[in-house]
Amino acid sequence: NILVDVQKANDKDNTSIALITLNRPKALNALNDALFGDLLHATQLLDKDKDVRCIVLTGSTKAFAAGADISEMKDKTYEECMAVDMFAEWQQISKLKTPIVAAVAGFCLGGGCELAMMCDMIVCSKSAKFGQPEINLGVIAGAGGTQRLTKRIGKAKSMYMNLTGEFINAEEAFVSGLVAKVFDNETLVEEALKIAKNIAAKGALSVQAAKEAVNAAEDLPLQEGLRLERRLFHALFATDDQKEGMAAFLEKRPASFK
Numbered sequence: 001n002i003l004v005d006v007q008k009a010n011d012k013d014n015t016s017i018a019l020i021t022l023n024r025p026k027a028l029n030a031l032n033d034a035l036f037g038d039l040l041h042a043t044q045l046l047d048k049d050k051d052v053r054c055i056v057l058t059g060s061t062k063a064f065a066a067g068a069d070i071s072e073m074k075d076k077t078y079e080e081c082m083a084v085d086m087f088a089e090w091q092q093i094s095k096l097k098t099p100i101v102a103a104v105a106g107f108c109l110g111g112g113c114e115l116a117m118m119c120d121m122i123v124c125s126k127s128a129k130f131g132q133p134e135i136n137l138g139v140i141a142g143a144g145g146t147q148r149l150t151k152r153i154g155k156a157k158s159m160y161m162n163l164t165g166e167f168i169n170a171e172e173a174f175v176s177g178l179v180a181k182v183f184d185n186e187t188l189v190e191e192a193l194k195i196a197k198n199i200a201a202k203g204a205l206s207v208q209a210a211k212e213a214v215n216a217a218e219d220l221p222l223q224e225g226l227r228l229e230r231r232l233f234h235a236l237f238a239t240d241d242q243k244e245g246m247a248a249f250l251e252k253r254p255a256s257f258k
């Protein structure tokens, strides 16, 4: 259900980046248990490998993912949903240490949009369409579509998307702050891999700290977030990378992080 390609991040050291491609084309990458299980397994393995510095998650040119698998859900009872706390496990994607960039082309709907939002950054191609169409199925978003989306793009647009089920295009997603960059359809994955290589060239501990601090901004009140940021900033003065980064700047040479 997925393809995993681990690539060298550069020619100088052992660092690498990983490209995960959702690969269930017949169902527009609808996220069934098997696919999501594969995805969790792969990301958690990659997360344990300290040489892997960034993960890019993509789909096909037609669909990043058209949502949770409707055929798998349709006969579920309330008791069954409750008993397994359906979709709670998906949150593990947002708990990875390794930065993960969603590279979205085509449909990014329902659980697909929620999966993209669990990643640390979303970039997309001009063909991307984001939506929370669960309302058309008699349900609502169940893995962040009413929460993360509202925090990212504000109540007005989130309410519009969640109540009408209408999609927004790449330009609207960019203007709304849902995506960081929009690329041409042909270059999306290549550009996402460039971002991953750029991240891989930084100090791993400072990347991890930056990821933790920025993600905490969605959860914490400002003063607590600022305190966490300061403490992480202070902690980085215990690392060789801080000494190297600042010395390299003053010596007018590129930094060589460990």
Ligand code: HXC
Residues within 6 Å of the ligand: 026, 027, 028, 030, 031, 066, 067, 068, 069, 070, 071, 087, 107, 109, 110, 111, 112, 114, 133, 134, 137, 140, 141, 142, 143
């Ligand atoms: C299961 C899906 C699917 C889905 C598409 N397919 N989306 N199967 N679950 N979410 C299947 C179709 O049944 C069809 O299978 C094949 O993929 C191609 O889809 P078409 O509809 O023929 O393609 P097209 O006409 O191009 O329309 C594309 C589309 C449409 C607009 C994206 O497929 C669509 O509306 N999909 C559902 C989108 C959605 O409602 N997502 C939210 C799901 S609920 P066959 O066998 O007929 O070829 C959800 C809950 C999240 O995500 C809760 C927390 C995680």
